[in-house]
Amino acid sequence: MNATKILGTGSHVPNNVVDNKTFENMVDTSDEWIQTRTGIKSRHISVDENTSDLAYEAALKALDAADTNPSEIDLIIVATVTGDYFFPGVAQLMQRRLKCRNVPAFDINAACSGFVYAMEIADKMMKNDGYRKALIIGAETLSKFTDFEDRNTCVLFADAAGAMVLGKSDHPGVEKVILHSEGDLEGLLRMESYPLKKDFQTIENKRPFIKMNGRDVFRFATTALPSVIRELLESTETNIEDLDLIIAHQANKRIIDKAAKSLEFPSENMYLNIDRFGNTSAASVPLAIDEAIQKGRLKKGMRFACAAFGAGLTWGGAIIQY
Numbered sequence: 001m002n003a004t005k006i007l008g009t010g011s012h013v014p015n016n017v018v019d020n021k022t023f024e025n026m027v028d029t030s031d032e033w034i035q036t037r038t039g040i041k042s043r044h045i046s047v048d049e050n051t052s053d054l055a056y057e058a059a060l061k062a063l064d065a066a067d068t069n070p071s072e073i074d075l076i077i078v079a080t081v082t083g084d085y086f087f088p089g090v091a092q093l094m095q096r097r098l099k100c101r102n103v104p105a106f107d108i109n110a111a112c113s114g115f116v117y118a119m120e121i122a123d124k125m126m127k128n129d130g131y132r133k134a135l136i137i138g139a140e141t142l143s144k145f146t147d148f149e150d151r152n153t154c155v156l157f158a159d160a161a162g163a164m165v166l167g168k169s170d171h172p173g174v175e176k177v178i179l180h181s182e183g184d185l186e187g188l189l190r191m192e193s194y195p196l197k198k199d200f201q202t203i204e205n206k207r208p209f210i211k212m213n214g215r216d217v218f219r220f221a222t223t224a225l226p227s228v229i230r231e232l233l234e235s236t237e238t239n240i241e242d243l244d245l246i247i248a249h250q251a252n253k254r255i256i257d258k259a260a261k262s263l264e265f266p267s268e269n270m271y272l273n274i275d276r277f278g279n280t281s282a283a284s285v286p287l288a289i290d291e292a293i294q295k296g297r298l299k300k301g302m303r304f305a306c307a308a309f310g311a312g313l314t315w316g317g318a319i320i321q322y
């Protein structure tokens with residue numbers, strides 16, 4: 001028994017739905033531009049729920065779906081770039097609220113690729129160190145760091161959480177995870193932090209925001225996404241026809257369409273929910289996996305690939321049998 005598999009998934013989004021028209025009153029944009037250039041029609045933006053609140057609701061649903069009591073969890077990993085605090089991590093907030101045992105709990109930052117990174121860490125810790133059940137979560141409130149005066153970014157990003165319980169199994173579920181990072185491209189997409197103080201006692205109130213060279217990230221993603229899927233297929237000796245579904249990071253419908261074309265994979269089997277959720281960074285992949293399961297698009301026994309890319313620039317993917 002040295003494999004890991006998905007025992008259950010869950011997701012949660014804030015109630016507040018914001019349509020494209022709302023942005024027409026805020027910046028120089030249009031519903032038509034946003035829909036045709038990104039595929040986004042609306043997104044959920046938090047009013048009073050922080051990242052840990054979204055993560056908690058998603059985790060409860062995943063635990064329920066996995067028929068798992070929080071006391072059975074022996075590893076908690078949260079992928080986020082928008083934790084409630086710089087420290088403690090959202091993972092510790094989950095541990096307290098779910099009343100989990102004294103088990104390792106930590107946050108990781110690999111931006112939009114974070115959930116795939118978390119999956120690799122959990123899978124390897126379970127295979128090598130005897131952890132039996134892991135709760136992994138991708139959760140973000142990107143709206144906290146979005147500059148709603150910047151049309152290049154404010155129409156794209158949104159808030160959500162997706163959770164997964166992974167368990168030890170006799171049969172392979174998580175077959176292979178591949179991760180990459182290219183630090184030379186770090187300047188293309190950044191969430192600013194607080195600036196260094198000019199002198200140690202001066203407090204500056206500059207708010208940190210997301211800054212992105214969208215065009216270059218787009219170009220990068222259209223190559224990275226199909227390339228990591230090809231690597232996964234090769235390393236697992238899988239033909240692309242053997243995949244029932246590809247669940248890609250929902251950053252732009254045009255990126256996903258181009259990946260399908262490059263891979264010669266049927267576009268109807270590329271899962272899409274960007275129209276209703278926008279780009280939710282580390283929450284994007286687990287939110288889409290959970291929705292695919294809820295909608296019956298991903299059924300027990302099916303094989304699927306997931307893939308993500310984001311700031312760093314990081315990218316990666318996995319082949320999983322559900």
Ligand code: UT7
Nearest residue numbers: 028029030033037112151152155214215217218251252310
């Ligand atoms: O999840 C992390 C990774 N992030 C991404 O994957 C984002 C990847 N990039 C993209 O999805 C696309 O590049 C964007 C959606 C961000 C932009 O679409 P694009 O087709 O690449 O547009 P562009 O950056 O080439 O800009 C074309 C024009 C520019 O105007 P000018 O310079 O041609 O006059 C932009 O200023 O579109 C303008 N523009 C907008 N116009 C209306 C940029 N944002 C907007 C907007 N509304 N919201």
